[in-house]
Amino acid sequence: MFTIIGERINTTLGNIKKAVENKDIEYIREDVKKQTQCGATYIDVNAGARIGHEEEDMKWLLEIVQGATDLPLCLDSPDPQILETAYALVNKTPMINSISLEKDRFDSMIPFLKGKNCKIIALCMDDSGMPKTSEDIINRAKTIVGELENIGMKRDDIFVDPLIQPMSVDNNNGTMVMDAVKAIMQDLGGVHTTGGLSNISYGLPKRKIINRSFLLMMMANGFDSAIMDPLDKDIMAALKTGEMLAGHDNYCMNFLTSVRAGEIEA
Amino acid sequence: MFTIIGERINTTLGNIKKAVENKDIEYIREDVKKQTQCGATYIDVNAGARIGHEEEDMKWLLEIVQGATDLPLCLDSPDPQILETAYALVNKTPMINSISLEKDRFDSMIPFLKGKNCKIIALCMDDSGMPKTSEDIINRAKTIVGELENIGMKRDDIFVDPLIQPMSVDNNNGTMVMDAVKAIMQDLGGVHTTGGLSNISYGLPKRKIINRSFLLMMMANGFDSAIMDPLDKDIMAALKTGEMLAGHDNYCMNFLTSVRAGEIEA
Numbered sequence: 150m151f152t153i154i155g156e157r158i159n160t161t162l163g164n165i166k167k168a169v170e171n172k173d174i175e176y177i178r179e180d181v182k183k184q185t186q187c188g189a190t191y192i193d194v195n196a197g198a199r200i201g202h203e204e205e206d207m208k209w210l211l212e213i214v215q216g217a218t219d220l221p222l223c224l225d226s227p228d229p230q231i232l233e234t235a236y237a238l239v240n241k242t243p244m245i246n247s248i249s250l251e252k253d254r255f256d257s258m259i260p261f262l263k264g265k266n267c268k269i270i271a272l273c274m275d276d277s278g279m280p281k282t283s284e285d286i287i288n289r290a291k292t293i294v295g296e297l298e299n300i301g302m303k304r305d306d307i308f309v310d311p312l313i314q315p316m317s318v319d320n321n322n323g324t325m326v327m328d329a330v331k332a333i334m335q336d337l338g339g340v341h342t343t344g345g346l347s348n349i350s351y352g353l354p355k356r357k358i359i360n361r362s363f364l365l366m367m368m369a370n371g372f373d374s375a376i377m378d379p380l381d382k383d384i385m386a387a388l389k390t391g392e393m394l395a396g397h398d399n400y401c402m403n404f405l406t407s408v409r410a411g412e413i414e415a
Numbered sequence: 416m417f418t419i420i421g422e423r424i425n426t427t428l429g430n431i432k433k434a435v436e437n438k439d440i441e442y443i444r445e446d447v448k449k450q451t452q453c454g455a456t457y458i459d460v461n462a463g464a465r466i467g468h469e470e471e472d473m474k475w476l477l478e479i480v481q482g483a484t485d486l487p488l489c490l491d492s493p494d495p496q497i498l499e500t501a502y503a504l505v506n507k508t509p510m511i512n513s514i515s516l517e518k519d520r521f522d523s524m525i526p527f528l529k530g531k532n533c534k535i536i537a538l539c540m541d542d543s544g545m546p547k548t549s550e551d552i553i554n555r556a557k558t559i560v561g562e563l564e565n566i567g568m569k570r571d572d573i574f575v576d577p578l579i580q581p582m583s584v585d586n587n588n589g590t591m592v593m594d595a596v597k598a599i600m601q602d603l604g605g606v607h608t609t610g611g612l613s614n615i616s617y618g619l620p621k622r623k624i625i626n627r628s629f630l631l632m633m634m635a636n637g638f639d640s641a642i643m644d645p646l647d648k649d650i651m652a653a654l655k656t657g658e659m660l661a662g663h664d665n666y667c668m669n670f671l672t673s674v675r676a677g678e679i680e681a
Contacts, residue, residue: 316659316667323660327635349660353667355679362631362656369593369632390628393582394589394615401582401619413621 151392152374154223155189160198169206174213181217187379191244192218195225203231211238229261244268250275250293263300270308270343279312286311286329294337304339308374313344317352327370334371343374361387368395386413417658418640420489421455426464435472440479447483453645457510458484461491469497477504495527510534516541516559529566536574536609545578552577552595560603570605574640579610583618593636600637609640627653634661652679
């Protein structure tokens with residue numbers, strides 16, 4: 150099943166930052182309820198925007214978000230201390246967003262992850278910067294998955310993020326990541342792949358059609374999770390259609406249910 | 416570049432049959448002009464529906480269609496005699512639709528094709544029926560491409576049709592053809608792949624979103640032609656977005672031109 154990481158509770162977004170500043174509980178609750186109704190699998194919570202307030206904001210958000218949904222959370226912070234605090238407060242096994250191969254981040258995240266029960270997003274990033282070829286992505290994926298297995302994590306708990314980069318920067322950024330996802334899903338059987346879809350359309354107009362078209366092309370290569378907005382009806386319709394076409398929807402039952410619910414517009 | 420075979424001039428469609436019966440020249444002309452404006456690469460012409468009138472109808476259609484467009488035609492008939500007549504009348508190098516591995520069809524089409532200057536659609540069909548696995552499709556593709564090369568045809572002139580079958584019949588019909596296209600484009604370097612997209616959605620509701628989603632997933636596997644309706648704005652927008660994402664649109668110029676022309680709706 151496709152894992153949808155709902156990306157909306159993030160203080161780098163102006164509306165969420167304002168709701169956190171104003172302690173607007175209802176605003177956060179409503180957003181989380183909508184993401185839940187629309188089919189999110191995890192609710193991402195990022196409290197990093199208000200410098201010096203991350204711990205306080207994370208704690209406040211976790212209480213509100215968990216009061217509004219039964220879904221598990223995706224704890225989104227580069228700081229293991231914030232993650233320790235958050236991990237102690239969650240009701241369900243969380244996803245952690247994220248570890249990378251950058252030395253400082255890697256060295257601080259491994260002790261946090263050791264022995265924890267969680268899912269992990271593993272970014273294909275190292276100290277030399279963003280990947281430049283499919284081989285870069287695949288090699289980094291193999292390295293980081295190996296390291297996580299070394300501390301006892303299971304492949305099914307690992308979500309490799311190949312790092313989706315904008316088409317406006319390089320013509321090959323789409324195929325680079327599609328080819329890498331195909332190879333990762335074959336060579337590292339059992340792992341998942343995820344990523345922030347909207348990066349692909351950065352700097353271009355008509356971003357939504359680009360994002361949902363890319364989602365389908367990624368799904369054709371085995372991509373089985375995305376960090377995305379579950380309130381975007383068009384991308385959710387594309388996702389459900391793509392799941393059916395990828396052979397993950399027996400007798401097209403989920404697709405047909407979605408059509409009857411008015412969720413698929415032709 | 417993606418090859419769009421415009422499917423609308425087909426007497427099995429009620430409106431076209433009626434126009435042919437009524438010798439409604441303007442109706443045919445308008446349709447062909449619209450397909451041309453919307454970006455068709457070839458105009459398919461099928462005159463097979465009125466039993467006993469195929470040759471007469473084909474000749475009439477060819478005159479009207481070629482008077483309305485400068486595009487090359489795709490001559491769509493199982494009958495080599497009709498194709499000989501049509502071939503003698505076309506102004507530009509045509510595509511022929513189609514040959515297959517069914518013995519009768521194969522044996523009658525090879526003498527027609529020998530020495531001709533044309534493109535050919537090669538169906539992955541043999542006397543045992545429709546393919547049942549990706550391997551069936553790939554093996555048939557290799558056989559028919561080999562046979563066509565034996566009579567001097569170039570790979571660039573061959574459009575392999577893997578035969579898209581409905582999702583409503585089998586859950587794996589999407590992945591079967593996607594995997595086959597990926598292998599054909601790799602193993603038979605230089606050939607093209609094409610097919611009737613709308614077969615995928617037969618028997619399901621909301622067919623247009625299924626068709627255009629499948630087109631994108633096929634393009635992610637190298638599919639570089641389709642028999643489709645160029646007047647369907649949504650599928651044409653998906654196609655242009657997919658071409659950009661597949662790395663076939665330098666600096667996203669065609670995509671941006673289409674956005675400015677109002678052809679891409681987010």
